[in-house]
Amino acid sequence: MTDPRRGLPSMDALLREPPVPGWIERFGRETVKASLARALAAARAERGMNGSGETSRLLASAEADLAARARSSLVTVLNGTGVVLHTNLGRAPLAEEAIRAQTRAAGYGNVELSLESGERGSRYDHCAALICELTGAEAAIVTNNNAAAVSLVVNELARDREVLVSRGELVEIGGSFRIPDVIARSGARLREVGTTNRTRATDYEAAIGGAVGLVLRVHPSNYRVEGFAARPTVADLATVAAGAGVPLAHDVGSGLLRPDLLPGFPEEPSVVGSLDAGADLVTWSGDKLLGGPQAGLIAGRAELVERLRRNPLLRAYRVDKTTLAALEATLMLYRDPDLAARRVPTLRMLRESADSVERRARAACPDVPPPFEIDVERTRSVVGGGSFPGFELESAAWVIRGGHAARLAHRARSAVRPLLGRIAEDAFAVDLRTIAPGDETATAEVLIASLADEEAAGG
Numbered sequence: 001m002t003d004p005r006r007g008l009p010s011m012d013a014l015l016r017e018p019p020v021p022g023w024i025e026r027f028g029r030e031t032v033k034a035s036l037a038r039a040l041a042a043a044r045a046e047r048g049m050n051g052s053g054e055t056s057r058l059l060a061s062a063e064a065d066l067a068a069r070a071r072s073s074l075v076t077v078l079n080g081t082g083v084v085l086h087t088n089l090g091r092a093p094l095a096e097e098a099i100r101a102q103t104r105a106a107g108y109g110n111v112e113l114s115l116e117s118g119e120r121g122s123r124y125d126h127c128a129a130l131i132c133e134l135t136g137a138e139a140a141i142v143t144n145n146n147a148a149a150v151s152l153v154v155n156e157l158a159r160d161r162e163v164l165v166s167r168g169e170l171v172e173i174g175g176s177f178r179i180p181d182v183i184a185r186s187g188a189r190l191r192e193v194g195t196t197n198r199t200r201a202t203d204y205e206a207a208i209g210g211a212v213g214l215v216l217r218v219h220p221s222n223y224r225v226e227g228f229a230a231r232p233t234v235a236d237l238a239t240v241a242a243g244a245g246v247p248l249a250h251d252v253g254s255g256l257l258r259p260d261l262l263p264g265f266p267e268e269p270s271v272v273g274s275l276d277a278g279a280d281l282v283t284w285s286g287d288k289l290l291g292g293p294q295a296g297l298i299a300g301r302a303e304l305v306e307r308l309r310r311n312p313l314l315r316a317y318r319v320d321k322t323t324l325a326a327l328e329a330t331l332m333l334y335r336d337p338d339l340a341a342r343r344v345p346t347l348r349m350l351r352e353s354a355d356s357v358e359r360r361a362r363a364a365c366p367d368v369p370p371p372f373e374i375d376v377e378r379t380r381s382v383v384g385g386g387s388f389p390g391f392e393l394e395s396a397a398w399v400i401r402g403g404h405a406a407r408l409a410h411r412a413r414s415a416v417r418p419l420l421g422r423i424a425e426d427a428f429a430v431d432l433r434t435i436a437p438g439d440e441t442a443t444a445e446v447l448i449a450s451l452a453d454e455e456a457a458g459g
């Protein structure tokens with residue numbers, strides 16, 4: 001008996017095969033050798049292989065292995081959940097302008113250089129003027145995210161001192177951002193004011209004193225207290241804080257720049273509204289309602305921002321150059337509210353009428369193979385990202401019935417371009433609000449392929 005494994009080509013022979021130099025150029029020699037070695041090992045383990053066609057099989061197997069290993073673990077998905085700011089899907093999708101700016105900024109750039117003087121400049125100057133122009137603030141600074149912004153503000157203004165926060169605002173946001181913990185880790189002491197449902201300006205007045213370094217107002221973004229509930233206005237709070245000579249910082253979280261950007265939505269604190277009401281510093285996220293990259297923005301009084309700039313923690317909270325570029329490009333769109341509404345995907349999705357979403361859903365609604373059925377139905381979508389809790393937007397979706405909804409969802413999620421949808425009452429729903437105009441056909445194709453697979457598997 002001849003040993004079937006004898007027929008295997010050697011590594012050296014495989015490396016001389018025609019496609020291999022191209023692979024080496026692309027993936028690197030060590031990577032290619034490792035994939036060929038895995039292909040050889042698998043062939044050796046496989047019994048009864050005959051020698052013919054061996055090399056081409058080995059090469060095909062190595063090529064598939066190389067491709068699989070080169071695949072990014074970060075995959076672009078089609079968001080059919082209807083959740084506009086989906087934390088698990090990377091929150092805000094960037095505007096085209098921001099994506100282009102981010103790509104340009106990836107090379108060398110004047111991040112920390114003044115081209116005018118040729119001397120060292122500050123990365124914190126890049127978006128600052130634009131933020132001031134848009135908000136009317138005296139000064140601004142950008143950090144890596146809003147958690148860092150809040151932590152920096154607390155550390156600078158209340159280190160070893162007290163921070164006054166209403167008991168109704170001691171919130172947890174996104175699983176790991178808890179106001180009491182952030183204050184403690186930032187080196188300050190929390191002093192709770194009022195009660196969970198009602199806090200008055202006089203409660204702050206009674207608590208404010210020598211040990212208090214900061215009054216912190218936190219937007220309880222992701223929940224609502226209803227019924228017998230009250231809080232002082234930002235203006236009332238500003239009066240109390242100013243009277244005691246203590247700065248007032250307002251973490252508005254979701255970062256709606258101006259109140260008029262989302263007509264018809266419930267009231268949400270806006271950056272401009274808060275500054276106008278007298279907040280000394282306002283902090284917010286770049287990738288929530290602003291619709292930009294992950295970042296923390298701080299705007300307010302020049303003297304306080306100057307102190308933040310000198311705080312050593314800022315180095316640890318430093319914002320990346322590509323983020324700054326994307327943020328700047330996003331903010332520029334806000335110079336014209338109509339332009340922002342059209343070009344910032346988050347605003348566009350939130351502002352699209354249910355009729356318009358339904359028109360897009362109908363125009364691209366695919367035919368589905370039996371036993372599945374598809375209908376265009378009105379649904380409700382949410383803003384997400386801890387914004388507008390309890391508020392639902394009317395939307396439209398493809399609703400697929402007649403199969404096992406969870407299995408279908410799994411298939412759609414496993415596609416090369418994964419499609420995420422919603423499962424509702426044994427149906428799989430794809431909400432078109434969060435499918436970008438132009439992506440409807442690609443979405444329909446993924447859906448059809450998933451249904452066909454599910455059908456073939458006896459779904």
Ligand SMILES: *Cc1c(COP(=O)(O)O)cnc(C)c1O
Binds near residue numbers: 150253
């Ligand atoms: C989202 C949020 C944060 C955290 O912001 P990140 O940008 O995710 O770090 C902090 N405060 C409030 C009120 C928020 O809504």
